[in-house]
Amino acid sequence: MDVILESLQYLLHPDWIMKNGGLYLVLLILFIETGIIIGFFLPGDPLLFISGIVIASANETPYPFTDQSINLLFWMTLFTGSTILGNFFGYWFGYKFKQVINIKEDTWFLKRKHIQTAHDFYEKRGAFAIAIARFLPIVRTFAPIIAGTVEMNFKKFAFYNIIGAIVWVGSITLLGYVLGDVPWVESNLEYILIGLVIIVTAPVIIKLYIKKKANN
Template sequence: MEVFLEFFNNLTDPDWIVTHGGLYLLLFIVFAETGILIGFFLPGDPILFISGVIIANMSLSATNPVLTLLYWIILISIAAIVGNFVGYWCGKYFGHRLLKMKDNWLFKKEYIHKAQEFYEKRGGGAIILARFLPIVRTFAPIVAGIVEMDFRKFALYNIVGAIIWVGTLVTLGYLVGENPWVQRNLEYVIMGIVVLATAPVIVKLFTNKKKPVEAPAQVEEPHEV
């Protein structure tokens, strides 16, 4: 347990990530969080932001930092896309077994039910919005597979969502990564990033409710003379 907590804490340290796998470690974390059931606890949003910070520090010696940024964004986006495809296929072929599993400290059917409710409210757009919601982004593709969402439709939302999610957070980390204040307060900045990435979606879910449809007014029939 201590080893797990130490590993989790080190995921917010750019220097530790660089010395323990660098880009390969980042690709695995993004893939695992978006494609493997037990990866829901991994910090996807902070990892993307830290990726940008690492690229910003690398750009000091890079000949073309913009190409380096695009290269990382493309690879990480591919990892996120493949992860969601794996989640979709797992939901499609093993969904009935997941729903029969008993709750434990690692897995609760409540997670799937929440993702299913979120998916039913937002349809295909849920695949995009779920990218910015921890835990939900792990189970949303699984639920899409369980309900057998049209694969071409899922693929479109999956690709668009991955590019938006990865592109915005990695670019943000890249733009502010060289700032001395950001480097000194990286943990607080990461917490703020998670709140900013999650809050708009949560607010929209609670405020964008359908208004009740008013019954049409009854037309009075003309009285006979």
């Protein structure tokens, strides 16, 4: 566990990312987090924000183009594609291995509480859950798996998968890009990332809490 936590700290440092695979590493992490069970702990929101900062600050070393706007569009497209493929993989896994997903006991890689949280969210939001789950850590990993388990209509799943990926990647990466050159942001990056996660997840959690309270 200590190794995992230490690795996560490294993942939130732009310099470390650039020295260890760069934004190609981010592509891999986004794919794993958005569809593979073991990726639920990965920090997708902060990574997208940091990627925006990296793109905005890539003046001396073009990455890979000389024009920052083209760089931004290029990487946002790749990030979006990576998360879309991740969700498709999650859907396939849920459909193919529903008997594994529906086991009653915890395993070393699969916790029932995570599955149940995603399942409840899916039940309340239906197909729209696939799109909005992008903004919820842990849930975004398990939502496509649950969709495959319940055999959600694939065309509907694909639509919300693509829409959710575009909005999630676009909004957070663009925010990092816009704020990337602000000195205050660079010196307070850890607090910014914590605040980002709170801002992204709070509206959905509050709405679910209010609805649950009203039903009681």
